Amino acid sequence: MSDTFMRQWHMLRLIPRMPSKVSTSDLVHSLADEGFKVTRRTLQRDLAKLAVIYPLVCDERDKPFGWSWSADAAFLDIPSMDSHTALTFWLVNQHLKALLPKTTLEKLQPHINAAEEVLNKINTDQGAPAWRHKVRVLSQGPILTEAVIDHDVQRLVYDGLLRNRKLSVHYTPRSGKQKVYDLHPLGLILKAGMSYLVCLIREYSDVRLLALHRISQVCVLDIPSRMLEDFDLDDYIESGEMGFQCKGEIAFKALLSKGATLHLRERALSDDQSIEEQSDGRMLVNATIQDTSELRWWLLGFGGSLEVLEPQSLRDEMIAMVQSSAKRYGILGVV
Numbered sequence: 478m479s480d481t482f483m484r485q486w487h488m489l490r491l492i493p494r495m496p497s498k499v500s501t502s503d504l505v506h507s508l509a510d511e512g513f514k515v516t517r518r519t520l521q522r523d524l525a526k527l528a529v530i531y532p533l534v535c536d537e538r539d540k541p542f543g544w545s546w547s548a549d550a551a552f553l554d555i556p557s558m559d560s561h562t563a564l565t566f567w568l569v570n571q572h573l574k575a576l577l578p579k580t581t582l583e584k585l586q587p588h589i590n591a592a593e594e595v596l597n598k599i600n601t602d603q604g605a606p607a608w609r610h611k612v613r614v615l616s617q618g619p620i621l622t623e624a625v626i627d628h629d630v631q632r633l634v635y636d637g638l639l640r641n642r643k644l645s646v647h648y649t650p651r652s653g654k655q656k657v658y659d660l661h662p663l664g665l666i667l668k669a670g671m672s673y674l675v676c677l678i679r680e681y682s683d684v685r686l687l688a689l690h691r692i693s694q695v696c697v698l699d700i701p702s703r704m705l706e707d708f709d710l711d712d713y714i715e716s717g718e719m720g721f722q723c724k725g726e727i728a729f730k731a732l733l734s735k736g737a738t739l740h741l742r743e744r745a746l747s748d749d750q751s752i753e754e755q756s757d758g759r760m761l762v763n764a765t766i767q768d769t770s771e772l773r774w775w776l777l778g779f780g781g782s783l784e785v786l787e788p789q790s791l792r793d794e795m796i797a798m799v800q801s802s803a804k805r806y807g808i809l810g811v812v
Contacts, residue, residue: 498543552587566592571614624690633695647694730787
């Protein structure tokens with residue numbers, strides 16, 4: 478009896494949520510790998526019985542038939558989720574809304590629903606739980622509209638990437654003319670709500686970047702993807718292809734207004750950061766930091782509250798950018 482229970486418990490864990498599915502043959506092999514030897518017929522009887530109790534669905538449209546948990550099935554949590562874990566899940570969901578595509582976040586929805594159920598059952602001294610009105614997650618900058626990614630496109634791209642399979646995709650570049658590409662996926666980059674597939678196209682060796690929301694159709698081919706021996710995703714990002722070009726560490730020195738340095742006392746730029754007040758009331762900040770493209774965006778956000786002193790190359794860049802902005806606004810007397 479205990480062996481049957483353990484086998485069925487492991488089997489339930491092996492069944493994916495819709496739209497993914499798993500065949501009975503694959504379940505038999507997976508259970509065998511975990512030490513449970515069972516015939517296909519016995520497994521089918523188990524599935525039929527469990528489908529009466531749990532929201533299991535059998536897709537009989539195509540062979541081999543596949544089993545799934547229904548898309549809206551409640552998340553089974555053993556041991557049960559405590560209130561602090563539930564609040565953490567809810568906060569993660571709120572924070573990631575501005576960072577990840579909606580189709581990616583939907584994979585977390587059963588966990589989020591379970592978390593909300595736990596939070597809604599918390600006993601309070603006064604009335605119903607009010608946790609929704611007591612916690613907020615804010616993001617910097619304007620909230621942009623979402624680039625919509627087709628569910629099936631995302632699922633198939635992820636599948637091909639994780640299984641190292643070649644992909645055939647219909648892609649519409651910004652020029653507007655749809656093209657069909659044979660791709661070799663190398664990696665996936667998520668940035669500010671956008672998803673990008675790093676890949677090779679056909680037999681070319683130059684690494685390309687495709688936005689997932691511009692892909693309309695995907696076919697995962699039963700052909701291994703071609704890899705580059707010296708390719709490293711972190712090196713690719715640092716090369717500047719994603720706007721994060723890193724030129725190494727620099728000894729950063731700048732003067733900031735006192736108000737502008739308040740948050741740096743709580744969240745330092747580096748472990749060796751120092752802040753000293755100057756005779757004119759401004760604060761001298763010294764820190765060893767990474768010289769990246771995003772550093773420049775961050776510095777420009779301070780406007781007139783900041784003056785870069787060192788390194789000289791960065792100071793010269795900031796001067797050039799400020800002068801260019803002044804000219805665009807028609808400010809006369811710019812030197």
